Amino acid sequence: MASFVEKTPVVDEKTGSRIQEAPVYQQTHVVDTYSEDEPVTASPAPPPARQKFWHYFSPEDTPAERRLILKLDGLIMVFLFLAYWGKVLDSSATGTAYVSGMKEDLRMFGNQLNYLNTVYLCGFITLQIPMTMLMTRFSVNYFLPAADLLWGIFTLVQYTSTSVNQLYAFRFLVGMLGGFFFPAAMWYMGCWYKRNELSRRGAFFFIASQVGGMSSGYIQAGAYAHLNGVHGIEGWRWLYIICFAATIPIAFVGFIFLPGTPDRPNLRFLTADDIALARARMASEHRQPRQKITLKIIRNVVFKGWHFWVLVAFAFFFSQADGVTSNSGLPLWLKQQGYGVEAINTITTASPAVTIVSSILWGIVADAYDAKGQLIGLTAALNIFACVCLAIWDIPVGLKFFAFYLTGTANAIASIIYSWANEICAGNAEERALVISTMNTIGNAFGAWLPIFVWKTVDAPRYLVGYNWTIALNVCMVGMLFVLSWFWNREQREARETESPAQGSPTLVEKSSV
Numbered sequence: 001m002a003s004f005v006e007k008t009p010v011v012d013e014k015t016g017s018r019i020q021e022a023p024v025y026q027q028t029h030v031v032d033t034y035s036e037d038e039p040v041t042a043s044p045a046p047p048p049a050r051q052k053f054w055h056y057f058s059p060e061d062t063p064a065e066r067r068l069i070l071k072l073d074g075l076i077m078v079f080l081f082l083a084y085w086g087k088v089l090d091s092s093a094t095g096t097a098y099v100s101g102m103k104e105d106l107r108m109f110g111n112q113l114n115y116l117n118t119v120y121l122c123g124f125i126t127l128q129i130p131m132t133m134l135m136t137r138f139s140v141n142y143f144l145p146a147a148d149l150l151w152g153i154f155t156l157v158q159y160t161s162t163s164v165n166q167l168y169a170f171r172f173l174v175g176m177l178g179g180f181f182f183p184a185a186m187w188y189m190g191c192w193y194k195r196n197e198l199s200r201r202g203a204f205f206f207i208a209s210q211v212g213g214m215s216s217g218y219i220q221a222g223a224y225a226h227l228n229g230v231h232g233i234e235g236w237r238w239l240y241i242i243c244f245a246a247t248i249p250i251a252f253v254g255f256i257f258l259p260g261t262p263d264r265p266n267l268r269f270l271t272a273d274d275i276a277l278a279r280a281r282m283a284s285e286h287r288q289p290r291q292k293i294t295l296k297i298i299r300n301v302v303f304k305g306w307h308f309w310v311l312v313a314f315a316f317f318f319s320q321a322d323g324v325t326s327n328s329g330l331p332l333w334l335k336q337q338g339y340g341v342e343a344i345n346t347i348t349t350a351s352p353a354v355t356i357v358s359s360i361l362w363g364i365v366a367d368a369y370d371a372k373g374q375l376i377g378l379t380a381a382l383n384i385f386a387c388v389c390l391a392i393w394d395i396p397v398g399l400k401f402f403a404f405y406l407t408g409t410a411n412a413i414a415s416i417i418y419s420w421a422n423e424i425c426a427g428n429a430e431e432r433a434l435v436i437s438t439m440n441t442i443g444n445a446f447g448a449w450l451p452i453f454v455w456k457t458v459d460a461p462r463y464l465v466g467y468n469w470t471i472a473l474n475v476c477m478v479g480m481l482f483v484l485s486w487f488w489n490r491e492q493r494e495a496r497e498t499e500s501p502a503q504g505s506p507t508l509v510e511k512s513s514v
Contacts, residue, residue, distance in 0.1 A: 319443025
């Protein structure tokens with residue numbers, strides 16, 4: 001056991017020199033230290049103060065905290081949003097390139113496009129956990145932008161491909177360098193933000209994927225229309241050049257602005273006072289700094305305690321249930337009803353719009369009212385209702401449109417689930433990284449092949465098997481929600497019972513520097 005009340009020197013990451021004495025933010029409780037021989041648990045942080053959902057800050061936030069939060073939003077969230085948007089831009093570029101001349105130029109045939117996607121997923125899945133764990137050992141303000149820069153370079157070299165075999169190698173490397181970004185970003189936010197700040201910021205980060213999907217078609221269509229043949233380069237090759245051109249400045253934004261982590265900060269834009277306050281904020285959440293990764297820690301995370309298996313199982317049901325958002329069959333049903341291409345493209349943009357709005361709204365409400373479990377249950381109920389309507393199929397047209405659009409809420413709880421994992425695994429930074437990356441990996445691993453059997457093209461536009469499968473998944477997700485809540489409530493109760501009454505509730509008290 002070690003008291004957090006101390007004078008914490010802030011050290012420049014590059015030179016190792018001490019910058020200045022930081023003011024001390026006193027903790028009125030004792031922070032537990034982690035032992036390799038024990039399951040990873042943390043004393044419960046006090047419940048956050050209720051706030052109006054339209055308020056940006058918590059009533060408990062001091063003026064110094066509010067200034068720090070605004071700084072962090074500008075330094076961290078802008079980069080994460082832009083970088084994730086760039087990843088989505090590239091992931092859709094290959095499909096566009098295939099129908100824009102790549103198939104003929106590289107003499108592709110048969111299922112080679114599917115093989116390209118499979119190779120990409122192999123890189124994406126295989127190294128997602130190792131890359132996320134590796135990030136915990138390096139300075140995040142260098143590691144994340146460097147990976148983004150390398151990802152952009154390998155995205156660029158795809159335009160030089162003269163054979164599909166070369167493209168296979170490039171796609172694997174692109175998947176390897178980009179696959180870990182989502183769990184890494186969720187882990188990184190957990191290094192700086194308190195639990196009543198995470199869900200809305202996770203939602204802001206997540207909607208970059210929806211914005212990227214909505215904008216990629218316009219960007220790629222414009223690039224092909226105006227650049228095809230320029231400098232003797234085919235239009236499909238320009239798509240990869242455009243992705244590279246968008247990525248490089250984003251990577252340098254990360255190099256310049258990312259603040260590192262509270263235990264290993266980049267002091268370019270944060271002061272010693274900011275770092276001291278950030279460390280105190282994380283200590284009040286019982287969120288421990290990074291330590292050396294050992295096999296013993298990994299074994300304890302996986303085989304001792306409930307965090308790993310319950311959260312990963314929960315993530316499996318969520319990640320497969322949200323497949324209804326992209327596989328609902330709305331475009332094919334519209335085509336069957338006689339809608340033109342322009343009308344189909346316009347109408348279907350409402351689904352990602354629903355995801356964007358619901359993600360932001362859910363994130364705000366989850367933070368303001370500490371309502372993660374309630375919102376997950378609500379989302380499951382909404383999607384069960386939508387899938388029941390679509391399974392029946394012969395329903396009024398207005399209700400069918402409503403059901404199709406309602407499936408857009410399935411993705412809205414992504415930020416809530418991963419924010420909850422940050423909170424539950426607060427006691428150890430390496431556990432947070434392993435659990436969050438495994439949660440994402442398990443979803444992608446099953447998502448790579450399950451849809452082939454569930455969302456069969458021959459069933460379109462009425463995917464009866466898919467709708468019933470989604471209903472079953474949501475029911476299982478609600479069941480796992482009860483299991484997760486039971487374990488989490490028990491852990492919090494046991495931690496409160498073992499805590500000394502004299503410790504009281506953790507609070508931050510600013511004291512003058514000595």
